[in-house]
Amino acid sequence: MPLSKEEVDKLNAALKEPRNKPDDRLGMSELIERLKRVRAVVKELSLGADGPASSGDVAPAVAAGTDGGDESVDFAGFFQSMGQSLVDTQRLLDAESEEYLRSVRDKPHLGGSVFRLPKLSGELQVGLTETKQKGINLLLFANKVEAERFQQHKIQFEMTAAPAPLEALQALEALRDEATDVALMLAPAERKAVFEDVSTCLATTSRLVKPKKTAQLDTPAVARAAFGEARERVLIVPVDERAPLLVQLSSDNATLTLWELTRAVPAAGDTAAADPKLELLWSAPRKPGRTHPGTRGLFGALADVVHRQVELLSRFG
Amino acid sequence: MSGSLGLEGLPVLTRSFADAVASSSERLSRRALEAAAAGGAAASPLLRRVSFGWQLQIEKTATEVRLFFLRKRFSMLAVDAELDLAVEPVPLEASPARYRPAEIDFRFVVPPFIRATPTAGEVALATAGRSRRPAEVALLELGPNGGYLLTVLRPRRLERATILLRDPAGEVAVLKPDPDTGRWPLPPFLLLLDAVAAWATGAVGGRRIPFSPSGADTDAERIVRQFVRAYGAAVEALAVRSEAPVNRVAAAFALHYGVASARASLALRLRPDGNLAAADDEHSFQLAMKLAVRPERGRTALDMELGVPDFLAEGELRDELIASLGTPAAVRRLVREFAGPASGGALAGLSQREVRWFLRQAAATCFVFRIERKLENSRRRRDTDIFALRGLLRGRERLLLLRASFDVDDGAELRIRLDAGSITALYLGHPSGRDGGLGPKTVRYFMALVLSIHRWMGVLEV
Secondary structure, eight states, rough: OOHHHHHHHHHHHHHHSSSOOOOOOOOOHHHHHHHHHHHHHHHHHHHOOOOOOOOOOOEEEEETTTTOGGEEEHHHHHHHHHHHHHHHHHHHHHHHHHHHHHHTTTOTTTTOOOOOOEEEEEEEEEEEETTTTEEEEEEEEOSHHHHBOOOOOOEEEEEEEEEEOOOHHHHHHTTEEEEEEOOOOOHHHHHHHHHHHHHHHHHHGGGGGGTTTTOOHHHHHHHHHHHHSSSGOOOOEEESSOOEEEEEETTTTEEEEEEEOOOOSSOTTOOOOOOOOHHHHHHHHEETTTOOHHHHHHHHHHHHHHHHHHHHHHHHH | OOEEEEEGHHHHHHHHHHHHHHHHHHHHHHHHHHHHHHHHHHHEEEEEEEEEEEEEEHHHHHHHEEEEBBBBOTTTTTTEEEEEEEEEEETHHHHHOOOOGGGGGEEEOOTTTTTOOOOHHHHHHHTTSSHHHHHHHOOOOEGGGGOEEEESSSSGGGGGGGEEETTTTOOEEEEETTTTTOOSSSSHHHHHHHHHHHHHHHHHEEEEEOOOOOOOOOOHHHHHHHHHHHHHHHHHHHHHHHHHSSSSHHHSOOOOOEEEEEEEEEEEEETTTTSBBBSSSSOOOEEEEEEEEEETTTEEEEEEEEEETEEESHHHHHHHHHHHHSHHHHHHHHHHHSGGGGGGGTTTOHHHHHHHHHHHHHGGGGGEEEEEESSSSSSSSEEEEEEEEEEEEEEEEEEEEEEEEEEEEEEEEEEEEEEEEEEEEEEOOOOOOOEEEHHHHHHHHHHHHHHHHHHHHTTTOO
């Protein structure tokens, strides 16, 4: 039974008012705003994903064991892991500090303390190996024999974690779309048309676009997993008439994927329809205990909205 | 690359690693940005400093100079080098310095005791009229306030060169070995030893002499030029990344980076024409060279400093060599040597305890220099070193010059073993060395050092 426009508006209005809103959950407006912000950031990032001056002559990577191989991670990825560890550790320390302060609250003779991780310093003794694909790999010596055969180079680094600068937050704010009052696409006919385009893309791998610098991601598999599940779980955010955002939260609420669908409808002034294209913008696994509180809020809010969308669609679909 | 880089590949390497730092910073900023977008402000991890220290060997093949960064070379021709590149954030308001090859100030940092550009008149005075040509003399200002002038005329003849010493009173004497013993007077060489040691420990700074590279296509100049280009490539890579950030939002999270310092330490074996020795020919000479390049008053300054090869005034290896003299077999041998001709029998009956005590107090100021190296195979060699030890012995200040041989295994970890039977006391007496002499092999070492400095300055046309 097709829904009338009034009915759809009513559904959207119902979705915007959360039934129960625990403190760490987001309201509908905030949720959509965040999704749009994520989209804007991801798009912005993908514009310059390759960087302007990467020489490409030698791409240092870190490899464990002899002569590189598949075990290697790229140099930037190594520092990213270190940075993430630094932030995660500080987060644990923050939690411990909170717990400690709570425990000494009634003991004035014990001064309150917070625990900080001021910096992370490291030194790596590495060798260099060459690979056909990646240029040079950094080799972590597995044994003494390797250390004897290779020149021993040294990489020293120092990292620190600081709050995001004000300019950065302001720049982020500037990315917000002017119109925040965007409703979910709930009309079955509209949703059906969207999913026809999605199916077209799933059938042709070349119409699936993966995020830049994620060569290891099997986008077709991710797409099949996302859209093979019950489609009533997919949220459609029509931020752009020709390119709605598709949000898919897996049924176990463990993985969130954000897609942009370029519709097979003619652009203004064109008569021919363009080929549809489905681009994976963001894929975020929910890691127990490691996910940022804000991201946890996003997962929680999405789970709530998805649940209610499924309920509403089953009632009117 | 087949295990090695051509010399021209050096800038490629430094640019890539500088790029890698910029990429890492961008990746960290993206991560922080994504976290902030998903859940509000988050802590942003930042790279405060990254430094790369590369060990490599340089070898001249039949056609070119190659750099071995990957596997070790066990070859007599491979010379060791170290490169260090440190990258640090630069203030956001200051745009990172760009590299301008035309704005480089080359400075040669010579040992303070070298009179680098003598006049013809000074040469005539120093050689008592034997020569007026600056190119064929090495002039060394030694002793307190450089009051003694050691002049080596035609230094390529090593111990057969004409060596003259002018004292503070202006008296010039020609140094010669004693016709009976064949030994050279010790005091002038002790002055030279002290000057070299003060230089090697950095107790005295070198003299900076501006110079322009001759543009000659010699290996020595090419190495210097490529090092500067390698620095420039890293500076450029970071500047370009800062000026054209990946995106405007991530740029607000990211830092700008610049090259904080770039240094190289090389031990080169050169022929007099400035090219690397392709074979261990007798005309080749070896000198350590330190290069440091940095921005200075809006320009780029390159300091090229000579080092002393095979001369240890500090460091782990020196400490290990000195410690080996304290082993039981070595101390027993030292007791016998102290009682022998070096002391004129004056120290007969010295106890092992007294020897150990002397070694302990002399260790802090001891210098060790290698006068001979014999390769047994690609990794094993036998080095002969001289130790200069000063300390109190039976209530008197004494100087002990000691010769000893070591078996060296140059594997992943350097292993040295003292041949205690090789320990020979060359001199044991007054610290001024007034009553002592040096054998021709040791004098040859000092003359080879003087010749190396002289030739090196000639190679770069300083």
